[in-house]
Amino acid sequence: MNALHWLFTRTFTYISLALAILAIYVIGYDMGKLFLWFILPFYGISLLFQLLAPKIKAPLEKNELVTDIISNTVTIGVVNSIQTWGVGIIFALSSSSLLIHFGIMDAKYGLADLPHWLQIVLGLLIMDFFFYVTHRIAHEVPFFWRFHAIHHCAHRVTFMNAYRVHPIDAMFRRYVPLFFVMLTGISNEAFVASAVIGSVLATVTHLNIDLRHGWFNYLIATNENHRWHHSTNISEAKNFSVITVWDHLFGTFYLPRDRDMPEKTGLVDETDYPLHNYWQLLLQPFRKKKADNAPVKTSELMNEDEALSPSQPHLQ
Numbered sequence: 496m497n498a499l500h501w502l503f504t505r506t507f508t509y510i511s512l513a514l515a516i517l518a519i520y521v522i523g524y525d526m527g528k529l530f531l532w533f534i535l536p537f538y539g540i541s542l543l544f545q546l547l548a549p550k551i552k553a554p555l556e557k558n559e560l561v562t563d564i565i566s567n568t569v570t571i572g573v574v575n576s577i578q579t580w581g582v583g584i585i586f587a588l589s590s591s592s593l594l595i596h597f598g599i600m601d602a603k604y605g606l607a608d609l610p611h612w613l614q615i616v617l618g619l620l621i622m623d624f625f626f627y628v629t630h631r632i633a634h635e636v637p638f639f640w641r642f643h644a645i646h647h648c649a650h651r652v653t654f655m656n657a658y659r660v661h662p663i664d665a666m667f668r669r670y671v672p673l674f675f676v677m678l679t680g681i682s683n684e685a686f687v688a689s690a691v692i693g694s695v696l697a698t699v700t701h702l703n704i705d706l707r708h709g710w711f712n713y714l715i716a717t718n719e720n721h722r723w724h725h726s727t728n729i730s731e732a733k734n735f736s737v738i739t740v741w742d743h744l745f746g747t748f749y750l751p752r753d754r755d756m757p758e759k760t761g762l763v764d765e766t767d768y769p770l771h772n773y774w775q776l777l778l779q780p781f782r783k784k785k786a787d788n789a790p791v792k793t794s795e796l797m798n799e800d801e802a803l804s805p806s807q808p809h810l811q
Contacts, residue, residue, distance in 0.1 A: 504705055504706050504707045505708075505709075507544070507704070507706055511695050512695055512696075514533070515695045518533035519691055524687040525687075526690070529687065533691070534691065534694055537695065537698070544704055545653060548705065549653075550703050550704055550718075551651050551756075553651065556650065556770070557771060559649070559770075559771045561773075562772065563655040563656050563659055564655075565773040566658055566660065566776075567655070567658045569662060570658040570665055571658065574666060578670065582673065592679060593678055600680070606618070606679045606680050606681040606682070606685070607680050607685075611682070611685055614681055614682060615692070618679070618681050618686060618688075619689045619693060619738060621672075621675060621679060622689065623693075623737050623741065624736075625671055625672035625675045625676075626668060627735050627736040627741040627742070627745075629667055629668045629672065630668055630735040630736070631747070633668060641779070642661040642667070643661070643668075644762060645659065645660060645776045647725055647760075647761065647762055648765070648768060648776070649725075649760075650761045650770075651703060651760060653701060653702070654698065654701055657697070657700070657701035661776065661777065676689075693737065699717055700721035700737065701718060702718045703718075704718065706719065712750055713743075714739055714740075716734055716737045716739055716742075719750070719755065720739070720749070720750045722757060722760065723750065723751075723757055725757070725760040725761070726758070726759070726760055727758075727761055727762065727763050728757060731749055731751075733747040733748065733749040734750075735747055
């Protein structure tokens with residue numbers, strides 16, 4: 496059993512990515528079929544493993560599960576449907592690139608002429624760069640933080656609260672990156688492949704499973720480094736991207752070697768915050784009173800961190 500556990504914790508993410516590539520090869524580039532026959536089963540398996548071997552073992556809080564189920568349903572059912580509809584319209588045009596379609600960019604400069612594998616890599620990098628930008632904006636600009644704070648209000652990082660998001664926050668952080676990828680002239684096949692691979696990577700970031708990734712932590716936002724993003728210690732709440740090249744490049748990568756878990760996850764100030772009531776969470780950004788402290792700019796924290804040792808983090 497110990498040997499199986501050791502093998503599982505160190506291979507789950509790699510096997511998941513390999514299965515994603517296999518599913519694309521076998522099923523093809525039909526996003527509907529891939530969602531039904533690969534992504535949904537992958538979600539189910541991830542949830543099962545999380546229930547069987549959770550990293551953090553703690554009883555569910557009152558209404559926590561109900562809130563997450565409603566949020567998942569709204570996000571996957573509404574936000575994803577609008578996304579699929581919009582992407583379908585763009586690919587129905589003469590070119591997947593709006594710039595090419597309207598004659599602003601010559602078709603020869605589009606990604607579609609590049610090798611398939613390179614389109615997928617560039618598609619992932621471009622999408623994640625703009626996800627990094629929108630995600631960081633969501634933390635550093637008070638207006639956007641009001642909506643994004645809902646994603647951070649849970650006291651644990653799990654598969655179920657990966658989609659605990661306000662629809663406006665979800666649309667902002669998802670549609671903006673997609674829009675810029677849609678400007679590149681990427682082929683439909685490469686776009687679907689990058690979306691499926693991206694879904695696997697995004698799921699892994701929130702898994703409450705004791706996975707071990709070693710060197711892979713420095714390339715991809717695994718659950719080992721993403722849980723620091725949810726720390727209530729603002730100086731630890733970094734790691735904004737899924738492909739960590741952007742965090743390394745902009746100095747926001749954080750993964751201490753002396754600890755594997757933040758002391759506490761959630762909001763800094765929960766005063767009057769409706770933690771587990773989805774309908775009240777929808778209204779929370781529009782209320783006058785800010786339930787959480789104003790976000791701190793990462794650039795300011797980076798300057799403070801220069802004077803801190805890993806064993807003596809800044810405490811707000």
